[in-house]
Amino acid sequence: MCGHDHQTTVVAVSDSSFASLTTLRVGGAPRALIRCTSAEELAATVARLDAEGTPLLVVGGGSNLVVADGQLDLTAVLARNEGIEPVEELVDATILRIGAGTVWDDVVAFAVERDLGGIEALSGIPGSAGATPVQNVGAYGAEISEVLTRVRLWNRETNTDEWVPAESLELAYRYSNLKFTHRAVVLELELRLEKAELSRPLRHLGGQRLPLAEARAEILATRRAKGMVLDAADHDTWSAGSFFTNPVVDTAVADTIEAQVGEAGMPRFAQPDGREKLSAAWLIERAGFPRGYPGEGAPARLSTKHTLALTNRGSAAAADIVELAREVRGGVEKRFGVRLVPEPVWVGVEV
Ligand SMILES: Cc1cc2nc3c(=O)[nH]c(=O)nc-3n(C[C@H](O)[C@H](O)[C@H](O)COP(=O)(O)OP(=O)(O)OC[C@H]3O[C@@H](n4cnc5c(N)ncnc54)[C@H](O)[C@@H]3O)c2cc1C
Structure with missing residues (x-):
């Protein structure tokens, strides 16, 4: 059981602030920090804090968080339950069960090494496996929703530990009903990965399919060139990834913007509902x-x-990030009438 009374799992707050827990490296101090190394500890800790009425934030890799400066009235609960286990062999696929605190890219490496396909395009996305359903992580035309079968949740509304099907999370573009609601904690998840030698078609390579290991290497190289793989020495990666989601607008709005800019080839992608996603x-x-x-x-x-990543050059505070986000969002809205929506989860601050 992990809790305040357990010396090995409570880290002195003076050692830790959100500046050291997040990839943007900004944010003040939580009241306490509790590190949980098993699914049961994670569930029990959240249950106990909820029962006490203690505000809490579950933290994985801190790569999609913008946290306010100063003293924060919350306890940070670190999901650090790691593990990747094949639990079922099907004719054409393997089901992997993964602890929420497992580093996501370790899961991709594990799968690629075993000729299991479906997540190679998600190579290099920072953070924990448990957070991947939270915003339905995606990259290069792939999304976790395509392979996620079920999730073990600690449901904070009913105080129950339950496996639920992926469909119940309402996964959509950078969204699930877990994001912003904090209604449940992901304890474990299961992925159905195909036995495959070739990658899924890679959108940025015109739909080409590569051997899995090559696809992974290619994606990592492409991401590195954009500052989208964490590197402590490169301030371009001191970020929360893409800072705004791609807006989905009516075709008439897209036409107006394209005419206004007067440039051929504006990126615009048709959506199932008839609208278009812009970049x-x-x-x-x-x-x-x-x-x-x-x-x-x-x-x-x-x-x-x-341009989509807001970065800390070494001395930024949350207030600096917020100011820049406001300026960029205001500028885009003024020029095009489109209000960009921030992608990360905000704690104690707003754009
Ligand atoms: C350089 C860089 C590149 C990125 N590229 C991409 C990309 O290509 N595609 C993409 O989709 N995202 C991308 N991201 C965003 C980010 O990596 C993902 O959203 C990632 O899944 C966040 O994981 P995390 O463990 O760091 O979550 P955190 O930042 O720790 O948490 C994010 C949110 O999820 C919640 N949460 C975390 N763990 C759990 C859990 N176990 N149960 C319930 N809630 C939980 C937190 O409370 C918080 O609300 C990028 C970020 C960076 C810094």
Whole structure:
């Protein structure tokens, strides 16, 4: 059981702040930090804090979090239950069960090494496996929803430990009904991965399929070039990844923007509901925010490799990130009438 009274699992708060728990490296101190190394500890800790009425935040890799500066009235519960286990062999697929605290990219490496396909395009996404359903992580045309079969949740509303089917999470583009609601904690998850030698068609390579290990290497290289693989030495990766989701608009709005910019080839992707998804990065650039904005010396800047990432150049506080986010969002709205929606989870601050 992990709790305040268990010395090995409670870390002194003076050692830790959200600046050291998040990839954006901003944010103040939680009241306490509790590290849970099994699914049962994670569930029991959340249950106990909820019963006490103690505000809490479950933290995985901290790669999709923007947390306010200063003292925070919450306890950080670190999901650190690790493990990857094949639990069922089917004719054409293997079911893997994964602890929420497992590093996500270790799961991808494990699968690729065993010729299990379906997640190779999600190589290099930072953070924990348990957070992947939270915003239905995706990249290069793939999403976790395609392989996620079921999730073991600690349901904070009913105080129950239950396996639920993936469909019950209402997974959609960078969304599930877990995101922003904190209604449940992911304890474990199961993925159905195909026995395959070739990757799924890779969208950015015109639908080409590569041997799994090559596909993984290719994705990692592509992501690195954009600052989308964590590297402590590269401030372009001190971020929360893509800072805004790609907006989905009516065709008439897309036509107006394309005509307004007067450039051929605006990225626009038809959606099942008849609307179109635009590229937030493209809109940001066309609204007058180039890579590296506002320039050398600023504590918070757009990545010098990708306009969609807001980055900490080493001395930024949450307030600097928020200010830059407001400026970029305001600029895009003023120019195109489109209000960008931040992708990360915000704690104690808002754009
Ligand atoms: C450089 C970089 C590149 C990125 N690229 C991508 C990308 O290509 N595609 C993409 O989709 N995302 C991307 N992201 C965003 C991020 O990596 C993912 O959202 C990731 O899944 C977050 O995992 P985490 O463990 O770090 O979550 P955290 O940041 O720790 O938490 C995020 C949210 O999930 C909740 N949460 C965490 N663990 C659990 C749990 N076990 N149960 C319930 N709730 C939980 C937290 O409370 C919080 O609300 C990128 C981020 C960075 C920094």
